[in-house]
Amino acid sequence: MTTATSNPETSSAAATEKEKWLRAYRQMVSIRLFEEQVNEVYTRALMPGLAHLYSGEEAVAVGICEALRIDDYITSTHRGHGHCLAKGASPDRMFAELLGKEAGYCRGKGGSMHIADPATGNLGANAIVGGSVGIATGAAFSARALGTDRVAVCFFGEGALGQGSLYEAMNLAQLWKLPVIYVCENNLYNEYTHYTETTAGSILGRATAFGLEAASVDGQDVRAVNEVATRLVKRARSGAGPAFLQCDTYRYSGHHVGDINREYYRSKQEEQHWRTDRDPIKVLSKWLLEQGYADAAALDGITSEVRALMEAAVKFAIAAPYPGVDEVEKHVYA
């Protein structure tokens, strides 16, 4: 059983506090700059389809995945680039997938909303809201049935709180004490509708009603997310059962890249407040500077390195060939 973290370079157990949070910083910057490139590539009309950006929510994916091993499972969502990167996916093959190229994680057949990667335990991003709650719960069933101590994390947005499948899965998970953690990223908006218009009662109450361990956390603070995630993962791994974690966060961009004029559902002041005062990268960098773990130049250096990496990844993807047309009928059946 491997004990490597999602980042293959170092093991979490051996990492010092400083290394751990500098790695988290790099991961969050990677997600932010990846999405900046997606926006750029999309608006240059180089990317087909839709792009749902994760910018603003980086602390959730990174805080959770830093608490996981590479052989733990995740399921992701239509807004899934951050989860995939945080679990260890490489940006060049992700960009290739976003552009429908053969070198992509799914040979170009999945696209932005379906990135899957067995090597990092990524069971797949899912474009049906709440569509992967069963899959994550099933992976947890396998982990226990096969005698491993893997856990599964199911990422979903607060929009999935309206789907009955979530409650069926949580009921089963608690009945069977499965090692699965349901991570609700509450970015406040179900597409173009504030969640308070769609969500009755209490969010956590929905999980505690089934007897799940439930918690909420500031999703802009990666250290806070990681602290509670570490506790819930340890608990699930030890056989104590499933958990529900509500992460309060914010989506900087529109529902998708084309969602430009958003003032009919949220104000520019609100967006500016989150970007200025609640930005997860700013929150962590401030702490790193205060601790003396890095100076501004070092953090700038990380950003420059990541930016170069992302630019190279985009170049790789643009230059990569499309799959041959004969690929269309491959993999319909195994």
Place this chain on the structure above:
Amino acid sequence: MPEREITFAQAVREALAEEMRRDSHVCIFGEDVAEAGTPFKVLSGLVEEFGAKRVVDTPISEAGFTGVAVGAAMTGMRPVVDIMFGDFITLTMDQMVNQAAKVHYMSGGHWRVPMVMRTTLGATRRSAAQHSQSLHAWFSHVPGLKVVLPSTPYDAKGLLKTAIRDENPVIFFEDKMMYKLKGPVPEEDYTIPLGVADVKRAGDDITLVATSSMVQVALGAAILLEKEGISAEVVDPRTTWPLDEKTLIDSAKKTSRVIVLDEGYGRYGVTAELAAVIAEGAFYDLDAPVKRMGAMHVPIPFSPPLEDVTVPTEQTVFDAARQLCGKA
């Protein structure tokens, strides 16, 4: 020594038990599958042999446990889910159609979903509109799924064992009126490949292509037709996907007349697809248009005299065949 005969239900149970002994990753999820052995008693005895960790009673939560089966199949298990009545597949549609059917393709071949969904079809059990439908056409429509329709105990056992060993999601429809049907089933291990039709009876004048519950109806009609001097061939595709087009077309070319029988609704249904395959493949050898017979386009009624007219019978098939052969 005469060949052993067992019921359709026993054949299904034997297939499951043998595959569970052969492969420790095979497990069963469903409502009342353990001690109750399902309302049809098809699974009786399995929990006693394999334990409650492998024969898993679930809440009444079809979408939930089907989704769990998809995830378990992706991560090393080989689940068999039990959907008590075929009408309840509607509750599992997202999990089967958007998830199970597409995972392998969407992931570029990286993940696979080796699972089986067992469910039922068939009317005339006096169960009314929500417990009597034959909805296998719905799954047959979707790329990534395989659909099996056994019509005898022998086929049920051999096809179910193949389905469990398959690397893809397979939906296995059992006619609930057929559970007590007896037929020869050998003691030794055997499997039947998916996508190979079976000629249940050879004939020269007309082909009756029939699935599942309709195979016995077609065989009964063939006996009536024989007395009229009409020799009917009965061909059972056994799987709607993969589909053995060649055997259907070859039989149609030989007899030049075809009736396609299936208990699902005819409208946009299995009979439409099979008739089209035959029409395209044997057009110049046909002496009459391919005729389709399926369930009437009504919700299945409760009242027995009403329900009985909704599905083809030996007599209605006999009448249609005589007419098609110009002997009516």
